[in-house]
Amino acid sequence: MIGFFDQIFVLLQHWIVSFLPAAWQSAAGVLLAVVAIICLFPALFALTTVFERKGIARIQNRLGPNRVGPYGLLQPIADGIKSLTKEDIVPMSADAAVHFLAPVVMVVAVFMGFAVLPMGRNMVLVDMDAGLLFYFAIGASAELAVFMAGWSSRNKYSLLGAMRAVAQMISYEVPLLLSGVTVVMITGSLSLTKIVAAQNHYSYGLPHWYIFTPWGCAGFLMYAIAATAESNRSPFDLPEGESELVAGYHTEYSGFKFALFFLGEYLAMFSISGLGTTLFLGGWSAPFSFLNWVPSWIWFFSKLMLSIFVFIWLRGTLPRLRQDQLMNFAWKFVLPMCLLNLFVAAAWRFMGDGWLRWVVCSAVLIAAYVTLGWSEMHRGKIGPRSYRYAE
């Protein structure tokens, strides 16, 4: 019975496919999984929008959506109907072809990222040998879509927003990759299923997730920062800073194309949370060995939603960064710490089992973070803000 609920979606897929002739079965199985992903994540997106608006409202001491349905829970349906029925306006001076292609490229690129995420035991669309590389390659092509949107709109706000977004995504892609590389170094594989399998064993009932190792903890911290910046979420939401850029690269999009961008952003957030879950939080494995009877996909999606909750929490808590702070943070803090983490992970790999590697790796990381934090605190630069350009 345990195995049945764990594998329920896999069994369902096999059951549906078994009605078809043998020649079509593998193609139909893939098609079915793709349809499941394409239906599931937009549904999750609808759920998350209302969850986010409610959560932010609660943080800001207001009610949030409360008119459509009980407690405003049907708000996403109203939003969906609105964006489908709105007029689709393309600016006269816009580059029509590129303007049309940008949201399409964005959504396609983001959806492809889900192909390699293991969402449960035996639940991965393509078990690719180079899964992590695939994910990062696809993520990198979403940047081009952002640029296409900003440039083709022929609007200064769009272009500025796109340039900011692309610069930010390139800057934070480096730490994102480097924090992922530590996991690859320890696991010895780029395949995401193997990375999950390497974390899915227990001692004393506790899991061997990478976040519970010194390098994994530091790596996850850096990954979380880079992932927040990569998905253009607050406090790194400069590309769409409403106070200065209207809405950034999608200023000139309306109706369903705007909805596609919105969808793309949330899906990117889901998939990057899913990747973080897979790399550091043990993917679909249970947090305690006695909880192994709970189906694996429940664990994956619980961890995913927990990450989404942290994203929303951060958005409600932190103010937006300035452009120079953003770049300084990426290149002067996150990147060096990721490089240090590479060395720590290498030491961890070659010191063998035992308590010594825990002591050495933790000591190096704690010393680095404490020294850096202490020196930053004592630089004496904390004080009233000075306006260099606007005096």
Add this chain to the structure above:
Amino acid sequence: MSIVFYVLTTITVMGALAAMLLKNTVHCALALSVVFAGLAFLFMSLDAQYAGWAQVLVYIGAVAILVVFAILLTKGSETPKDGVFSRTWFVGLVIAAGVFAVLGWAVMGSMKALPQLTAVPQVTNLDIGNALVGRYVLPLEIVAVLLTAAMIGAVIVAIHEKEGQK
């Protein structure tokens, strides 16, 4: 030579032609990224997954963006009035033909140098990784040093410019 090969080559060649012939520079850059994608998928259709995705990551994710940035930050994306075609196109044609001849010669030579392979070689990512940090570690390190030097150089150039402005 399957139908996939023909579709991919058609896309790649069309992209390359568009990259040369389109009037708007940004369109050319976007067409170039289509070429990069086509090449990546060609690699993948040859079972070279690693090379294919690395191609996407580096060329579409970084080089195409760099090209686009360079276009926007220098002359702007507006089409010049006097046309985009150089007057010395004949020289360019000769150079292109020369490069093509050399590459073709090298490729033809490699077919003779290698024994006729009957079975498709099985290369996994693990093999590529082992080869990179084992047998080919020196070239890898040299490339790494070169790139680091280039990056430090870029930083120094940027710092110098900033001080000059003050």
